[in-house]
Amino acid sequence: MTVRTRFAPSPTGYLHIGGARTALFNWLFARRHNGKFILRIEDTDVARSTKESIQAILDGMNWLGLTWDEGPFFQSEMFDTYRKFAHELLDKGLCYRCYCTPEELVARREAALKDGRPPMYDGRCASVKETLDKPFALRFRVPPGRTVVEDIIKGNIAFDNSAIEDLVILRSDGTPTYNFCVVVDDATMDITHVIRGDDHINNTPKQILLYRALGHALPVFAHLPMILGSDKTRLSKRHGATSVMAYKEMGLLPHALVNYLARLGWSHGDQEIFSLQELVDKFSFEAVGKSSGVFNPEKLTWLNHHYIKETPAEELSELLLPFLKEHGIEAKGDERLPKIILTLRERSRTLKEMAGSALFYFNERVEFDPKATQKFLLPENIGLFEVLVERLSALSEFTHDALEAAFNSILEESGLKLGKLAQPVRVALTGGTVSPGIFEMMEAMGKDLALVRLKYALEFMKQLPAS
């Protein structure tokens, strides 16, 4: 039997971190076993589902590379199927008409909660024999007994059916409800492994009962532990960005997120870095932990930095373009870009950061940081800069090694240490005191721009009142 897994988000918002991990584990397991990964949109709540959300989820999946083999299927297009199955159950007496109105139910639930009783449906319509001329919902008749969920992550979990209420499977407006749709879909789509968050554990016995009522074999269940925020409550906006696409906008590489998410709840010895292929080869539920985990943005950033350092400069060039554009820089076609990136990637944890520190390579004129100029662009350096401009102008090759040689000759003649020359030059070229190493930076910048800036700094120093 071929493995079939599915990811079934409801389109009521963007793809969030937790959903992405669920999708990833489904995808990984399917790939690991040469199975199929199916995407199904659970949009039975017509009021809350939006087209934008569907697109946002698809975008998130595509960005992460979680490609699906079948779908996307939409539950809203399969209402007839659910109705058919629901009425079959009604014919068999496995469900019944419930004439209670939503208002009555809400009132009863609140009263029960207030009295400290379980807010369960009391089953009062279960014994109504005649068919009334009133709107009704269909409720599943939960049989007595015990239901055991065999979960390959959590182990066996037993539930007493008396604690499970007769759930509505078809609303009074004829639309089906979640638990019923899930079962009908997973059954008809031949899903072999239901992999989802462990917030669904309490739904599982209901679904098992529904499977049995439908006469269908059970899938294997795998309930993943939750992802928590720093305060150990369910991850939400309060904890920072939860949208997958927000991480794209922050300049994360998709594989960094994939690697991070995979390691959150799953492990393979002490290994931290995994290629996609390694993930596929090594993934197994035996190595998935049972306890929830706290989402740690710092570690994600570390991984991102790692992958930035490993990505070829040419590839990074393409990825960096939109981030530069945000600063008004159109760098497409700029041949210096790969070299520029090589100088920056050791010190950029995100693409956004990289773009931010690349600005001085592009802007017409550098913006002098007053503190930096006060400390380094001093009149006493005028002579030094004049010699430097002269030597550098004469260079036929503006490369790291040639520049280093030119600098060294000046240092030898003046008896100065590199730091004495490098810092003023750095300020002249970048406006500040922090930058990549000056030789690689100058090579990446190009001779023309470097000389323009050195000359400008020279003028700047000459304007200064002599101390």
Added chain:
RNA sequence: GGUCCUAUCGUCUAGUGGCCCAGGACGUGGCCCUCUCAAGGCUAAAACACGGGUUCGACUCCCGUUAGGACCGCCA
């Protein structure tokens, strides 16, 4: 209130009865390297929630306590 899940450094985790006075990674501190900032190398501090069993021997098995979390809709 009920049902259910979980419990190793701040965080992610290794550990499947002796290899553990508990290993790795992120983060944090120190040192080295150094033209600044990084990167890199070395190094330090940092954990088996608690109490009972079982066993020659428990981080590992069982039971309880405590603490966290999730769920209890004609939402998904």
